Amino acid sequence: MTPRIKVCCIRSTEEADTAIRHGADCLGLVAEMPSGPGPIRDDEIREIARSVPPGVATFLLTSRTGAAAIVDHVRFCGTNVVQLVDEEVEPSTYRRLRAECPAVKIVQVIHVGGDEAVDRALALEGAVDALLLDSGRPSGEVRELGGTGRTHDWGVSARIAATVAHPVFLAGGLNAGNVREAIRIVRPFGVDLCSGVRTEGALDEAKLRDFVGAAVGAEG
Numbered sequence: 001m002t003p004r005i006k007v008c009c010i011r012s013t014e015e016a017d018t019a020i021r022h023g024a025d026c027l028g029l030v031a032e033m034p035s036g037p038g039p040i041r042d043d044e045i046r047e048i049a050r051s052v053p054p055g056v057a058t059f060l061l062t063s064r065t066g067a068a069a070i071v072d073h074v075r076f077c078g079t080n081v082v083q084l085v086d087e088e089v090e091p092s093t094y095r096r097l098r099a100e101c102p103a104v105k106i107v108q109v110i111h112v113g114g115d116e117a118v119d120r121a122l123a124l125e126g127a128v129d130a131l132l133l134d135s136g137r138p139s140g141e142v143r144e145l146g147g148t149g150r151t152h153d154w155g156v157s158a159r160i161a162a163t164v165a166h167p168v169f170l171a172g173g174l175n176a177g178n179v180r181e182a183i184r185i186v187r188p189f190g191v192d193l194c195s196g197v198r199t200e201g202a203l204d205e206a207k208l209r210d211f212v213g214a215a216v217g218a219e220g
Helices: 013-021 042-051 067-077 091-100 116-123 154-163 179-186 205-216
Strands: 004-007 026-030 057-062 081-084 105-111 130-134 168-170 190-193
Touching: 004 205, 013 026, 013 042, 013 205, 026 042, 026 190, 042 057, 042 067, 057 067, 067 081, 067 091, 091 105, 105 116, 116 154, 130 154, 154 168, 154 179, 168 179, 179 190, 179 205
Parallel strands: 004 026, 004 190, 026 057, 057 081, 081 105, 105 130, 130 168, 168 190
Antiparallel strands: none
């Protein structure tokens, strides 16, 4: 099965249209972050989310961790998915999100550094709708919560994808040159990228076309 394709760091309605036209199933809209590329204002996120046609998932990437703050963020931005990029989220936060934003899907990011990521993934069974495996370093001097352009150990990600019941998105350093191998090893539900389809910060249609072609032609 061809994995879902999520193009992250979308910055305008024009970029959203371009990504969708080239086959994106999901769009990532990055709010304020401690580091990394692609943040835009919340009102811009809301504008883009409102412009997207039905059937395309809009992901709000939020670094907030408190339940009330996340609920307010989701309600203001109006996306149909919230991607929690910080792992320091209390279990009660997921429950409150379910209760107050029942139509919004919850995706928790796991930053894959080693085998401990497998335990973290298993602990989230039933709490979220999907996992996204990325290459951030939350404990760094400058906290990295995504958008690093680095790959991680796909062997660990493959163990997670094979073990958990949740759908799994794979992120971190993906591009047209390595996505087939990544899909072959991990067999993810979806693949996610930002820098791999950009040139000097702008969404590059040729790179996007090549990436989608490689992903669609991969052995899933």
